[in-house]
Each structure stands twice: as C-alpha cells, then as structure tokens.
Amino acid sequence: MSRVLVTGAASGLGAALVAKFVAEGHQVLSTDVAEEGEGTTYLKLDVRRAEDWDAAVTWCEQNWGGLDILVNNAGIATGGRIDVETLDEWDRVVDINLMGVVRGCRAFTPLFKRQRSGHIVNTASAAGLVHPPMMSSYNTVKAGVVALSETLSHELHPYGVTVSVVCPSFFRTNLADSIRGADSAMGATARQLIEKSPRSADDIATAVLAGIKKKQFLIIPDRPAAMAWRTKRFARPLYNRQMRKIAERARQRAETTNG
Template sequence: MSRVLVTGGASGLGAALVARFVAEGHQVVSTDVAADAPDDRTPYLKLDVRSAEDWAKAVAWCEENWDGLDILVNNAGIATGGRIDVESLDEWDRVVDINLMGVVRGCRAFTPVFKRQRSGHIVNTASAAGLVHPPMMSSYNTVKAGVVALSETLSHELHPYGVTVSVVCPSFFRTNLGDSIQGDDTAMGATARQLIEKSPRSADDIAAGVITGIKKKQFLIIPDRPALMAWRTKRFARPLYERQMRKIATRARERAEASGDQG
C-alpha cells in the first residue's frame, strides 16, 4: 500500500486518479486550491501549487501523518493557448506559474523526502502537447514540453537515490479543464473547449492508463491512442506530421480572415 499525494485532486483527472488509488487500497491525500474538501473520501489539504508555503505544509503533513510519501502526482494545471500575437504576456505568466513552476515547486518540495527515504515516485502530468506542438497553442505547448524536459532530467538525476519519475502525456479528454481558459484569444479558446467537451475519452479512461503506467514504472505514459499515434507520426513520419500541423494553421488563418479577425 502506497502513500500518495495528488494535486488538482478535486476534479477532472486528479479526482479520477484519487478514486482509482483509493479503490486499490492506497492511502491518499487529495489537494486543490479550494479551502474545503469536495467530499470526505480522503484526507484533503488546500494546496495552491503557486505557493511555496502551501507546499511546505503538504510536506509537513505527509511527514507527520505518514512518516513520508511514496507517490507524488503533480497533476494540477489550467488550459490556455492562442496565437502568439493575440495571447497576452499576463496569460503566459499565469500558465508558466501554474503548469510549469507548480510542478517544479512540487518536485523541489518532496525531493528531500525521497532522497532521505532512498525511494519514491514522482508523476508529472504534462500533455500530448508536450510531445507534439500544434499551432495556436504556444504557451500551452511550451509549458507542457517544459514538464517533459523537467521529468526526463529528474529521472536521471534522482535515479541514484532510488526515485522513479514518470510523465503523463494524454490527448484531449472530457473534463472541466476548459473552464480555466481565460486568454485574450477567444476564438482559439472556444476551439479548445470544444475539443475537450466532445472528446470520446473520459478522465477515468485516462486515469486507468496512468495507473497502469505507474505500476510498470514507465517514464513516458501515453494513456490513449490518439496521443500515441500523434507522437509516433512526429517521430517516424515527420513530413506527414508537418503537413498536418500546417493544414491546421492554414484552416485557422482562413477562418480568421472569413470572420474579419485578423488578430
């Protein structure tokens, strides 16, 4: 039985992961930005991933109540995106602070615990956007690619201490992530919401694949076929991948021109 902490555990993939860990008999503490727990299934901590103080409190809680931690799931994040000349720098700052630096803070907070234990597993939620980079998603692609790079770096750095690192890269799946979109590029935001809401995959579908990957101690966990095929296309059929990406960009330009949106 493992001791598990999940950020962003109140909804979406985080909640699905919490439910699956609990169902398998693990000890789980769920964390999120809300002051109060969404339910009483598990212990709950308020944890804003932008707050070093909240991270310190989470470490203290795990040490006081569990004498350590086995699996840290850095899952909290927001959706964003937009054309490079439309999305504001404030939105870039927001997504970097949450989606990238939130993961960095979590890894920094718990690495001393894992080093002392000579064991542990860090699971960082990135995205297929960390592996393949569609147009009109500069900020999201950038931070998710950063999470992949961070995870690979730590997989080497922490290996001598017995620490495993995994990075999760799903494609779109149904969740409330679209509610977090606040950027200035409203046209691209609407497209992203539609892709999320109309996906045939649920958060629980993705969580099942993630849990399987964690059990196998896989570094790269790609839990759905569309994400896997996109990654393979980029790796092994680069000209096809580039044609697909440029078709997406061309269609976006045509829609913008037709609507008079030259942003």
C-alpha cells in the same frame, strides 16, 4: 499500500486518479486550492505557493512518516495565437502548469532522497510531445514538464527515485472551464475538442495507474496521443503537413472573421 499525494484532486483527472488509488487500497492525500475537500483526506494546496508545498511535506512526514507517490497534476487550459494571447496569460500558465510542477518536485525531493525511494508522476500532455499551432503557451509549458521529468528521471535515479510523465490527448473534463484569455476563437476550439472527446478522465486514470505500476517513464494513455507522437518521430514530413493544414485553416477563419 502506497502513500499518495495528488494535486488538482478536486475535479477532472485528479479526482479520477484519487478514486482509482483509493479503490486499490492506497492512502491518499487529496489537495487543491479550495479550503475544504470531500471524500478522502484533504489539504488545501495552491501549487503557486511555496509555503503550501512546505506544509504538505510537513503533513506527510508527521502523519505518514513519508510519501511514496507524488502526483503533480494541477493545471489549467490555455492557448492562443502568439500575437493575440497576452503576456499576462503566459505568466499565469507558466506559474501554474510549469512552476507548480517545479515547486512540487523541489519540495519533496529532499524527503525522497532521505528515504532512498519515491515516485514522481507529472501530468503533462500530448502537447508536450507534439506542438500544434495556436497553442504556444500550452505547448511550451507542457514540453517543459516533459523536459523536467526526463531530467529528474536521471538525476534522482541514484537515490532510488523514479519519475513518470503523463501525456494524454484531449479527454472529457471540466478543464475547459479554466480557459480564459484574449484569443476567444482558439479558446472555443479547445473547449469543443475537450467536451466532444470520446475519452473520459476515468479512462485516462486507468491507463495512468497501469503505467505507474510498471514505473514507465513516458505514459501515453490513449491512442490519438500515441499516434501523433509516432507520426512526429517516424513520419516527420506527414506530421509537418498536418500541422501546416491546421495553421492554414486557422488563417482562413481569422481572415474571414476580420474581413
């Protein structure tokens, strides 16, 4: 039985992961930005606040004597054309989706080093591996999470600490509710892709837990994400053509709307 902390646990993939861990008999600390949670043991944790992370480490040490699995899952959806999305929007998504993961890794690494054990699971996205147009900010932060995870997989290996990074494509969740910003057209497209996906958060969580058990570094939990990644790696001209077609359709829509 493992001791598990999950951020962004109140909804979406976080809630699905918590349910899967609990069903398998693990001890789970659910964390999110709300003052109170439901179901499992809960602690308020805003991933933007270093003091909240310090409190989470203290809680795990005092109540459990340590931690086995840290799941950095909290995040928001964002995106937009480079000349439309504002710099404030960039700051927000970097602070939550990238620096939130950085803060979590920094907070728990000393504990994991002392234990000579631990598993860090960082939720990125297929957007961390393949980079469609009109998604500069989201692609950038998720690619950063992938890079951070790979770095730590090597850096922490001598201490017995393993790292996984999760890269799903679109799946049904309330993540679309976090979309805001100047590029409303791109936001609407992203919402449609999320809400009309045939995959649920529960589907993704099942695949993620299987990957964690195998201690896989790169967990790609659905077929569309895996196919996109393979296309980029092994059929780059085809991948480039697909990305350029998406960009051209967006140009045409923008010019029609503005025309």
